[in-house]
Amino acid sequence: MIAFAVILGAAGNAFADTRRISDRGDVPGRLDIRSATHGHAGNRLVHTISTWGSWPVGLLGPGTPNLFALEISTDADRALERVVLVFSTSGRMVARVFRVNRRRLTFVGSARASKPNARTIRVVVPGARIGAPAGYRWNAHSQFQAPGACSRACVDKAPNTGRVLHDVTPPTIVLTSFPPLPLPLIPTDVEYDVSFRVEDAGGAGLRLWQLQHRPFGTAAWTTVASGAGAGLKSHHHVGMEGDDDQFRVIARDGSGNVRVSPVRTVSVPVDDRNPALTYSGQWALAGAAGDFLGTLSTSSDNVTPAAVDYEFSGSFVAIVTPAGIAWGNSKGSVAIDGTHVGDFFPGQIAEGNRRIVFSQGGLDPAVPHTLRIVVADSGTLPLDGIVVR
Ligand SMILES: [Ca+2]
Ligand SMILES: [Ca+2]
Numbered sequence: 001m002i003a004f005a006v007i008l009g010a011a012g013n014a015f016a017d018t019r020r021i022s023d024r025g026d027v028p029g030r031l032d033i034r035s036a037t038h039g040h041a042g043n044r045l046v047h048t049i050s051t052w053g054s055w056p057v058g059l060l061g062p063g064t065p066n067l068f069a070l071e072i073s074t075d076a077d078r079a080l081e082r083v084v085l086v087f088s089t090s091g092r093m094v095a096r097v098f099r100v101n102r103r104r105l106t107f108v109g110s111a112r113a114s115k116p117n118a119r120t121i122r123v124v125v126p127g128a129r130i131g132a133p134a135g136y137r138w139n140a141h142s143q144f145q146a147p148g149a150c151s152r153a154c155v156d157k158a159p160n161t162g163r164v165l166h167d168v169t170p171p172t173i174v175l176t177s178f179p180p181l182p183l184p185l186i187p188t189d190v191e192y193d194v195s196f197r198v199e200d201a202g203g204a205g206l207r208l209w210q211l212q213h214r215p216f217g218t219a220a221w222t223t224v225a226s227g228a229g230a231g232l233k234s235h236h237h238v239g240m241e242g243d244d245d246q247f248r249v250i251a252r253d254g255s256g257n258v259r260v261s262p263v264r265t266v267s268v269p270v271d272d273r274n275p276a277l278t279y280s281g282q283w284a285l286a287g288a289a290g291d292f293l294g295t296l297s298t299s300s301d302n303v304t305p306a307a308v309d310y311e312f313s314g315s316f317v318a319i320v321t322p323a324g325i326a327w328g329n330s331k332g333s334v335a336i337d338g339t340h341v342g343d344f345f346p347g348q349i350a351e352g353n354r355r356i357v358f359s360q361g362g363l364d365p366a367v368p369h370t371l372r373i374v375v376a377d378s379g380t381l382p383l384d385g386i387v388v389r
């Protein structure tokens with residue numbers, strides 16, 4: 001069905017990283033290449049090839065050896081894995097994708113071809129047609145035959161030697177020290193480390209990563225750390241009690257592909273020993289290395305009964321305690337603005353690290369609120385900190 005032979009190149013792989021390939025007027029005939037481009041929209045690969053002179057669609061008709069081609073190497077060696085032939089039939093541009101095996105072509109499927117102007121072809125190839133690589137190396141090819149200088153076919157390539165990289169895959173970002181949403185990370189101190197891993201696939205390499213920060217509830221991001229290399233990164237953040245820090249990571253590869261990570265929120269509690277908390281009744285101060293700031297207030301006084309009050313502004317408030325069985329049947333009774341909103345039972349939560357044991361959202365952030373926790377049952381009630389957002 002394809003009535004012509006393709007003069008396949010044996011070019012090596014160049015490491016150029018340009019989106020546009022320029023080529024001189026270096027070959028006789030009407031298909032002398034002037035430039036070629038690559039780009040991608042999602043997994044659709046977009047290529048153009050432009051000539052120095054104009055030519056009619058019918059010049060590339062079946063039964064002629066005249067055509068354009070994309071020669072594609074999807075792995076590390078020099079051999080081609082795919083070739084996309086662009087020619088015309090019945091006055092329409094068509095593109096056909098072939099698998100190349102020792103210079104034998106096997107039809108894979110069609111691609112979309114058009115002729116946006118008198119000198120240019122444009123091809124849109126689904127990435128799956130060439131094996132969905134993260135990146136590939138390619139060159140443009142034209143061949144033209146006519147009596148005279150091109151009686152034995154004139155072949156032009158861009159670039160004339162080697163191939164150019166088309167990296168179609170943005171870097172990957174793994175937020176290694178950030179827990180999954182929706183629970184916020186609760187650090188043990190107002191200073192803490194965040195870490196993440198950035199890697200690139202597709203051949204262009206990681207060019208830039210940026211760790212960005214903003215206070216919860218604000219719009220603008222500030223870059224707090226950046227660098228050029230791939231790998232595991234760590235950043236030491238210095239915050240304050242009551243901060244809600246949001247972080248994200250942006251990574252760009254050498255071809256301009258960009259990835260933006262999900263946003264992670266780190267909530268620094270207001271400590272149980274913060275002067276803004278007022279205690280009544282009998283409270284003791286304990287605490288170990290695992291507690292926020294090493295402090296933990298406890299009370300068994302359900303007779304008086306003991307209580308703690310905290311005024312805050314925000315739409316969300318949460319109570320942080322170490323979970324575990326050490327607290328017996330203790331019950332904390334929670335009121336906001338004088339209304340009982342629920343209870344928490346620290347002794348019924350499986351042993352583990354400190355965590356949010358009670359939370360309430362949907363509050364009006366425009367007005368101040370009062371949180372009151374009352375020791376409401378026998379056992380020892382622990383309080384490590386309070387989170388407000
Ligand atoms: Ca040329
Ligand atoms: Ca890439």
Ligand SMILES: [Ca+2]
Pocket residue numbers: 271272273291292293294295296297383384385
């Ligand atoms: Ca504490």
